[in-house]
Amino acid sequence: MREAKAFYSGPGLNVETYDERTALAGTAVEGDVEFYLAQAREAGGAILELGSGTGRVSLALARAGFEVVGLDRSEAMIARAEEKSASLPAPDRARVQFVRGDMSDFDLGRAFGLVLVPFRAFQALLSPEAQRRSLARVLQHLAPGGRLVLDLFDPRxxxxxxxxxxxxxxxxxxxxxxxxxxxxxxxxxxxxxxxxxxxxxxxxxxxxxxxxxxxxxxxxxxxxxWTYRWEARYLLELSGFEVLAEYSDFRHSPPAYGLEQVWVARRT
The missing domain is CATH 2.20.25 (N-terminal domain of TfIIb)
Incomplete structure (x- = not known):
């Protein structure tokens, strides 16, 4: 059997076609950028995106006038994001930065008004301990009253x-x-x-x-x-967050089995 490398661990077809395949992901991403933009306008301040990938979300936020830092553990994904960033007008390009790091163990030395973890990136953390460490880091990097938006799939x-x-x-x-x-x-x-x-x-x-x-x-x-909906709520609350809203998509639909878990929470 052909040897399989870890997802996004290096250059290749997975990274090269990521944006094209994500566009086919349906309700998992449909309307998510607009949703994040609305959250950014409400939260104010700089934005941190964890699991920023090829910059699909971060670059859209930068084009809309927000200061954004995107963090990802994959060098190949960061390289692709920076390649895309280079094509932006200079003012937009100056508002976005990509850094390599682990979302369960990072220290950027600053606070943000909004932290985003889009398109199920949080589910790459394979234990409750890693998830709690990540949320502790998020809390550390949020300004008082700052928001976290977390997207998971609801397991069928x-x-x-x-x-x-x-x-x-x-x-x-x-x-x-x-x-x-x-x-x-x-x-x-x-x-x-x-x-x-x-x-x-x-x-x-x-x-x-x-x-x-x-x-x-x-x-x-x-x-x-995979993380169950009740589990995600307890995880957020025990980590120092107040849950403001939960949806099953990015159109503010109520929670529903087998769709998305879109969580909006605030640092308490």
């Missing part, structure tokens, strides 16, 4: 069943932004650990050129921890 029980090494053939296909090649993404294996609430998926990325020849094949392993 059938998705989390303990079926060892179940085979999946979930496919999506996008066009590579640099060369027009077709990139097909297949989830070829999923393993669940219900005891620890961990899911592991093996993703295969295949690049096909305009002559239908296979150019590259890469595999990466995605590991996430």
């Amino acid at each position: 029980l059938e998705y989390c069943l303990p079926d060892e090494h179940r085979s999946r053939m979930e496919r999506e296909s996008v066009v590579h932004p640099a060369n027009g090649h077709r990139v097909t993404v297949t989830v070829i294996q999923r393993t669940n650990d219900p005891l620890n609430q961990i899911l592991s998926e093996r993703w295969r990325f295949e690049e096909i050129d305009l002559d239908r020849r296979q150019v590259r094949v890469e595999e990466e392993k995605l590991v996430l921890r």
